[in-house]
Amino acid sequence: MLMIRLRNLIALVAGLVVLTACATSPTGRSQVILKSDDELEALAAKQFAEMKASMPLMTDQATIDYIACVANHIVLALDEPHSQMEWEMAIFDVDAVNAFAMPGGKIGVMKGILKAARNQHQLAAVIGHEIAHVTARHSNERASRGSFSEVGVQVAAVLLGGGNQGATYTAYEALKAGEALGIMLPFSRAQESEADVIGLKYMAKAGFDPRQSVPLWQNMNAEAGKAPAEFLSTHPSSERRIDQLVGQFSVTLPLYNDAQTAGDVPNCIAPE
Numbered sequence: 001m002l003m004i005r006l007r008n009l010i011a012l013v014a015g016l017v018v019l020t021a022c023a024t025s026p027t028g029r030s031q032v033i034l035k036s037d038d039e040l041e042a043l044a045a046k047q048f049a050e051m052k053a054s055m056p057l058m059t060d061q062a063t064i065d066y067i068a069c070v071a072n073h074i075v076l077a078l079d080e081p082h083s084q085m086e087w088e089m090a091i092f093d094v095d096a097v098n099a100f101a102m103p104g105g106k107i108g109v110m111k112g113i114l115k116a117a118r119n120q121h122q123l124a125a126v127i128g129h130e131i132a133h134v135t136a137r138h139s140n141e142r143a144s145r146g147s148f149s150e151v152g153v154q155v156a157a158v159l160l161g162g163g164n165q166g167a168t169y170t171a172y173e174a175l176k177a178g179e180a181l182g183i184m185l186p187f188s189r190a191q192e193s194e195a196d197v198i199g200l201k202y203m204a205k206a207g208f209d210p211r212q213s214v215p216l217w218q219n220m221n222a223e224a225g226k227a228p229a230e231f232l233s234t235h236p237s238s239e240r241r242i243d244q245l246v247g248q249f250s251v252t253l254p255l256y257n258d259a260q261t262a263g264d265v266p267n268c269i270a271p272e
């Protein structure tokens with residue numbers, strides 16, 4: 001049953017109308033965008049639904065409220081058209097230190113991310129980064145490059161870690177299908193750097209302290225040995241990443257200060 005479904009999905013992708021287009025990313029990088037956003041978004045929605053059905057969802061209300069609070073602050077601070085998008089977030093009760101983004105505004109956060117994101121500002125750095133992957137159309141750019149990635153499959157498998165064997169397998173298959181479709185391929189280094197830069201602006205505009213992105217990535221690296229994260233699959237070296245973040249403070253600290261002055265002072269309460 002599952003295999004038939006996968007084949008159907010892949011056939012659907014093969015049938016996509018291919019649009020040739022050159023685009024420019026929000027930081028001015030030239031992008032090759034070959035896929036239809038509408039088609040990719042429809043596939044991502046299907047994929048996301050499958051993940052929600054096959055992976056355990058968080059039930060602890062305090063944790064849900066905390067993560068949703070941070071995400072809402074960031075989405076409210078986005079510019080149009082992204083502020084008008086229907087963002088959807090799923091919080092998975094999975095220990096992996098990870099998060100992901102899919103076309104159309106689907107964001108997945110694993111509970112384990114809270115091991116690295118130790119306060120609301122650090123969590124905002126993660127969510128801002130994921131939202132930036134969406135707004136910069138990174139999945140489309142990645143899918144346009146095409147090839148199926150074995151590395152990606154490994155990352156997906158590690159992402160899930162332990163747990164119930166049957167459920168894990170189903171989720172693994174779901175992720176594998178997503179990668180075959182180009183929806184969940186690991187992002188390139190250039191895309192990761194760009195998501196860092198854009199995400200930092202998003203968090204700062206929402207009133208989160210961009211300086212907290214530095215300890216976040218340090219924590220993420222410390223956790224990497226235990227469970228590789230999306231961020232680390234193709235990450236810029238941690239020193240370069242941190243240098244780049246610090247280099248953005250001259251731009252992002254004024255945004256943060258403006259938000260504070262305007263009264264945008266988020267107070268998302270972390271669960272005990």
Ligand SMILES: [Zn+2]
Pocket residue numbers: 129133187192195230231
């Ligand atoms: Zn990323």
